[in-house]
Amino acid sequence: MATIEDVARSAGLSRTTVSRVINDHPYVSIAKKKKVKEAMEELGYVPNSAARSLRNQRTGMIAVLIPRVMNPFFSQLIETLELAAAESFYQLIICQTQYSAKKELTYLNLLKTKQVDGVILTSAENDWSAIEGFTEYGPVILCNEFDERANVPMIYMDQQEAGYKATRHLIEQGHRKIAYCCGRFRSNVASAREEGFMMALHEAGLAFDEQYAFREAITSSDGTEIFRSIRGDSGRPTAIFTGSDEVAAGIVSEALRHGWSIPRDLAVTGFDNQVITELMNPRITTVEQPVREMALKTMEVLLERIRNRQYTGTERHQFSMKLIVRESTHMQAELAGIQ
Incomplete structure (x- = not known):
C-alpha cells in the first residue's frame, strides 16, 4: 500500500510538504498542492486519519469486480448477487476490469476510500500481495476465484x-x-x-x-x-x-x-x-x-463479515461440478x- 513517503517521492517534494498539504496548512503554494493531490490520486493514497474515520461509516454499497459483463456466467452470477444484496438493503456496484490489473486496483480503492462496504472479487488480475493490503479497509471475498495465500473467504467450484x-x-x-x-x-x-x-x-x-x-x-x-x-x-x-x-x-x-x-x-x-x-x-x-449457490453463499459470508467488522480470516466453501x-x-x- 502507498505511504506518505511514496507520495513525497512521486511529487518530488519533502515529506513535510506533503504532510502540510494533507493537513491543509495555509503556507503551501497552489502548485505544490496540485502535485501532492495528483500523486495521492495516482498512488491511491488515503491519509491515515481519513481512513480511520471512514472505517466506522457504512455506505450500503458492495462492489463486485468481474472481467467481462458480456460473459453469461458473470451475468448470471451478478443477477443472484444483486437480488441477495437487495434483500439486505444493499446495492451492488458492477465493476468491469476487462482483465486489467490497473483497473482492478482502481476499483479496490473504492474499499480503501470507503465508497463501498465490501468487495467481491470474481477474477484476480493482480498477485495476492498487491490485493492483501486492501483487506485492512473492509472485507474482500473471492468468488469463483481462489488463492492459497489469501487470508479471506473463498467460494469456488472444484x-x-x-x-x-x-x-x-x-x-x-x-x-x-x-x-x-x-x-x-x-x-x-x-x-x-x-x-x-x-x-x-x-x-x-x-x-x-x-x-x-x-x-x-x-x-x-x-x-x-x-x-x-x-x-x-x-x-x-x-x-x-x-x-x-x-x-x-x-x-x-x-x-x-x-x-x-x-x-x-x-x-x-x-x-x-x-x-x-x-x-x-x-x-x-x-x-x-x-452459480446460484456460489453467489448466495458469497453474499451470506460477505454480509456477515460487514456486520461483524471481520475483514480477514480464511474460510473456504468448495462446490462440486456436474x-x-x-x-x-x-x-x-x-x-x-x-x-
Whole structure:
C-alpha cells in the first residue's frame, strides 16, 4: 500500500510538504498542492486519519469486480448477487476490469476510500500481495476465484475436478489426441482446470501436444480461430476441451460451416452450461457450475463479515461440478448428469 513517503517521492517534494498539504496548512503554494493531490490520486493514497474515520461509516454499497459483463456466467452470477444484496438493503456496484490489473486496483480503492462496504472479487488480475493490503479497509471475498495465500473467504467450484471429468469423458469416447483451451492461463482457476486435464491424460497413458494448447481463448471469435488453426493439420486433435461455452460455440459453428460432423470429426466440450449450449445443433456437452449457490453463499459470508467488522480470516466453501453430456461429444447422447 502507498505511504506518505511514496507520495513525497512521486511529487518530488519533502515529506513535510506533503504532510502540510494533507493537513491543509495555509503556507503551501497552489502548485505544490496540485502535485501532492495528483500523486495521492495516482498512488491511491488515503491519509491515515481519513481512513480511520471512514472505517466506522457504512455506505450500503458492495462492489463486485468481474472481467467481462458480456460473459453469461458473470451475468448470471451478478443477477443472484444483486437480488441477495437487495434483500439486505444493499446495492451492488458492477465493476468491469476487462482483465486489467490497473483497473482492478482502481476499483479496490473504492474499499480503501470507503465508497463501498465490501468487495467481491470474481477474477484476480493482480498477485495476492498487491490485493492483501486492501483487506485492512473492509472485507474482500473471492468468488469463483481462489488463492492459497489469501487470508479471506473463498467460494469456488472444484476446477481441477471439472478439468479431469470433462477430459475423462472425451477419453471414454475413444479420443486419444485432445486439444486444450482456456481463457487466462496465468489465473489460478485455469491452472487448476489444466491440472485436471493433464491428470486425466496421464491416467490414460496419453501424451499432450503443446501446439494444441490455446491459453488465451475467451470469445466465440477465438473459437472460430482455433478451428481454423487446426482444420488443415493431418495429425490434428479429434476432441477439444474448452473453458468456455462461448469458445465451444465458436468452434462448433465454424466446423459446421466447413462441412464437418460434430462429434464424428471433432468432439467439443464447453464450460458453464449457458443457454447457448442448448440452442446449438448439435447441443454442446458442458460443465455446469452451481452459480446460484456460489453467489448466495458469497453474499451470506460477505454480509456477515460487514456486520461483524471481520475483514480477514480464511474460510473456504468448495462446490462440486456436474458434467452435462450432449451431442457435441456423444453421437447418441441424451441429457445426463454425471456426478
